[in-house]
Each structure stands twice: as C-alpha cells, then as structure tokens.
Amino acid sequence: MAGLQHSVVIAAPPERVFDVVADVERWPERIPTVDSVERLDDGPLAVGSRTRLRQPRFSPAVWTVTELTAGKSFTWESKSPGVTVIAAHDVEPHADGSRLTLALTASGPLAGIGWLMTRSLIKRYVETEAASVKAAAEKD
Template identity: 30%
Template sequence: MEWTGARYADAPTIEQRIRIAAPPERVWDLVSDIQLYPRFSTELQTVEWLDEGGPGIGARFVGRNEHPSFGKWETTSYVVSYQPQRTFAWAVSDPATPSASWRFTLEPREDGTELSQWMQMGPGPSGLSLAITRMPEKEQKIVFVRLRELENAILTNLEAIKNLAEA
C-alpha cells in the first residue's frame, strides 16, 4: 500500500486479506468476539460491551488504549453493520463523523474463508488530528507512520484469527 502524501482530511484507508482454512462459522465466532482483540494488540488494552445483549447494529462498546506517543485514552464505538458470518463493522466516537471506522468482512471459499479487515481514519477528530494541529508541517509523516502502525496491527489480527480458527 502506498500512502505517501496522505492527509488526514482524505480519510485514508487500509485493507488486508487472509485465507483461512476454516468455515465462516468458526471465523465469525472469533471476529465477533470483541474480548479477543486485546490479546493480539499492543495498543488496545481492554474492550467491553456497554449494552446488554452484545453485538447488533447500534450496540456500543468501550475500548481502552495505550500508545507510547499518544498516552492512554478511551473510546466508545458503535456497531454500524452486523451481518452474522458476513460483516462486523463499527464507528469510533461518533457514528455520523467517526474518528475511525473498522470492518471485518468474511467471504466463504471452497477451502474455507477469506477474511478482510479494513479501517479508515476520520473524518472526525482523533488523537492523531491533535498531533497534526500541533505540527501541521508534519501531517503527511504523522499520517504515514500511523497508517504503517495500523497496517501492522491489522496483519497481526488476521494472522492471530487464522491461527485460532485453524487450530
């Protein structure tokens, strides 16, 4: 992926895919379990549902994060797409103008499942936009570095889900 020159206002995106030798039902059980995400992440520390009954469109969950450059913070996410064994997506902070959006998509394949994870920065403000406001001349570098971190996190997520699903 090439992000040279990406600006936050452009709402840059990342998407990675992986083939998993397991049926969509098994992959879905892992993808839809938000409690699993902190196991794979150096940034996301804890996640918990705020609404009884867990996932479904409109359901909310809180994530607590920590990053060497950004410190500690908490966000509330809103489920914006929930199609069992197909799509699980959420918007961070504000569903109308999220600070980030995330999505898992499952595609059945003859040999198992193709799983993709996608994320988009913005368009709403985030901790990253605070750094950009302080150093506007470094915006492209700030965005590039953050996208690289998120790409690595997504690849780690997908590989971990694959390993669990195929075990």
C-alpha cells in the same frame, strides 16, 4: 480520507471465523494488539452495540456497530474530535475455507495528519489482528 485493507485466507468455515472475529470480549486473550475490551451493553453484537477498546499507544476508544450481517460481517465506528474511524470485518467463503478482510478508513479534518503519524502502526495492528483471528479459528 485515508485507509487500508488486509485479507487473509483461513482454513476454517466462515461461521467459525465470524464467531471468532465477533467475539470481541475475547480479543485481549487472542489478539496481542488489544489490551482490554469493555462491552457497554449486553448480548451479542448488534447494530448500536458499543464497546470500549484499549490498545497500546492509542487512547481508549468507544466503537459503535453501524452494520452487521450475522455470520458474515460487522462494521463499527469510533469518533474523536476531528476524526471518524470506520473498521470493517468481512468473512466470505473461500475454496480453502474462508477469507477474512479487515478494512479501516479515517475521515475528518484531522484524519490526514493523524493517518501520517499512525499509518505504519495501524497497518501492523490490522495485520496482527488478521493473523490472530486466523490462528484462533484454525485452532479448534
């Protein structure tokens, strides 16, 4: 299994940060590493919700929410032949507002080689996502 984790402190209350990170339909306007988002079901994110995400240099991927704690965290996963990717988005209170932690793991028979080929790009994307959520949450 391969993975990474990145945290950022945000000068906004946890509820605001979670609202920004869970509003995946607005990711393309807020996060430059996301080209488009297509929700495949209606309503707010919930366990079982599916979203098609397009990012530069990656094939479109369908992400399915596997865990959700309202106002605090959600985890989703995407499967392709030989690889399962799990991405977690966790928000917790911090003395200066909130701490957002993004974590990504890849597993499966092709995960190792895939990780070697994409690790630095994924790291930049995760860091950019965290910085973009921070900017959006602190803006309002």
